[in-house]
Amino acid sequence: MKNTTLVTMTTSDSVPSRRQTWQKDAVLHALGTSQGFVSAQQLHRQLTQHGSAIGLATVYRTLNSLVADGLADSLVGREGESLFRDCSKDHHHHLICNGCGVAVEIEAKQAEAWASKVAKDHGFTDVSHTIDIFGLCKQCTK
Amino acid sequence: MKNTTLVTMTTSDSVPSRRQTWQKDAVLHALGTSQGFVSAQQLHRQLTQHGSAIGLATVYRTLNSLVADGLADSLVGREGESLFRDCSKDHHHHLICNGCGVAVEIEAKQAEAWASKVAKDHGFTDVSHTIDIFGLCKQCTK
DNA sequence: GTCTTATTGATATCCATTATCAGTAAGGCT
DNA sequence: AGCCTTACTGATAATGGATATCAATAAGAC
Ligand SMILES: [Mn+2]
Ligand SMILES: [Mn+2]
Ligand SMILES: [Zn+2]
Ligand SMILES: [Zn+2]
DSSP states (O other): OOOOOOOOOSTOOOOOOOOOOOHHHHHHHHHHHHHHHHHHHHHHHHHHHHHHOOOHHHHHHHHHHHHTTEEEEEOTTSSEEEEEEEEESSEEEEEETTTTEEEEEOOOOOHHHHHHHHHTTOEEEEEEEEEEEEOOHHHHHH | OOOOOOOOOOOOTTOOOOOOOOOHHHHHHHHHOOOOEEEEHHHHHHHHHHHHHOOOOHHHHHOOOOOOOEEEEEEOTTTTTTTEEEHHHHHHEEEEEEOOOEEEEOOOHHHHHHHHHOOOHHHHOOEEEEEEEEEEEEHHOO
């Protein structure tokens, strides 16, 4: 005889529903208060110092999902670590100061167009790009 | 009595003279035979399999100095590892296939100009940039 | 050949990030 | 309010690329 079990399911292949936690809020908020790009470790340190007993793993997880959802941008810093920033949803690029970390959001229409044209000319598909400008801001130049 | 030792030095603060070793040749050669960008680990595996008893640390060291000397290019791959390629000395950029790793050298005059203008307009100095295009080449698209 | 020291390589170490997994709590349901 | 499923959390272990050590080796100048 078959062992039939009653299972309640909303849809056949449902995407697990997200749950709201104070941890997610904390990360998103801390990210919002940051001036430029910050690392997961920096954020965790900041949160901890402000009394929030959040786990490091959670900070990483939250940041990654924020990026996946397009609510944050990430890029690879000078030492290879991932840096994050609260960003608007549309695609754009950054001008980043090596000194203080401040990031200026920039339009890259020209570069975008150039990149996609080059790729297309070479028969490439599924194209993406990495365009970031680094330097020293006016303040840090002094 | 002072223990005086005779020391022969070419210049007061001389840059240590480079010595040629079969290891350096091996790395440079292996790099030359690679089609696209390769990681240090990949190169070391390849060298080892071909009978060369070279150390991993040496591969890393050699690749880094090649980059420092402008004889190789490096970029950060999808998983954050450093990738290397034997390249010409002048500054240029790449169109890289996510499938097979093949890299096409591209002119980026437009993008270069755009980048430096944007940086200058914002008062940035000591400017550098990261411009890479990723996608699937014609072959890998099939 | 002799000497200095740049270079090597096995190994230990670092460090950012991810995997584990048992415990917790969000939130749908009754 | 109480229940129940399971998404989520976090202390910790594990991973993996890259670098630091340091004794042994070998360029290459003399
Ligand atoms: Mn942004
Ligand atoms: Mn190149
Ligand atoms: Zn600055
Ligand atoms: Zn390809």
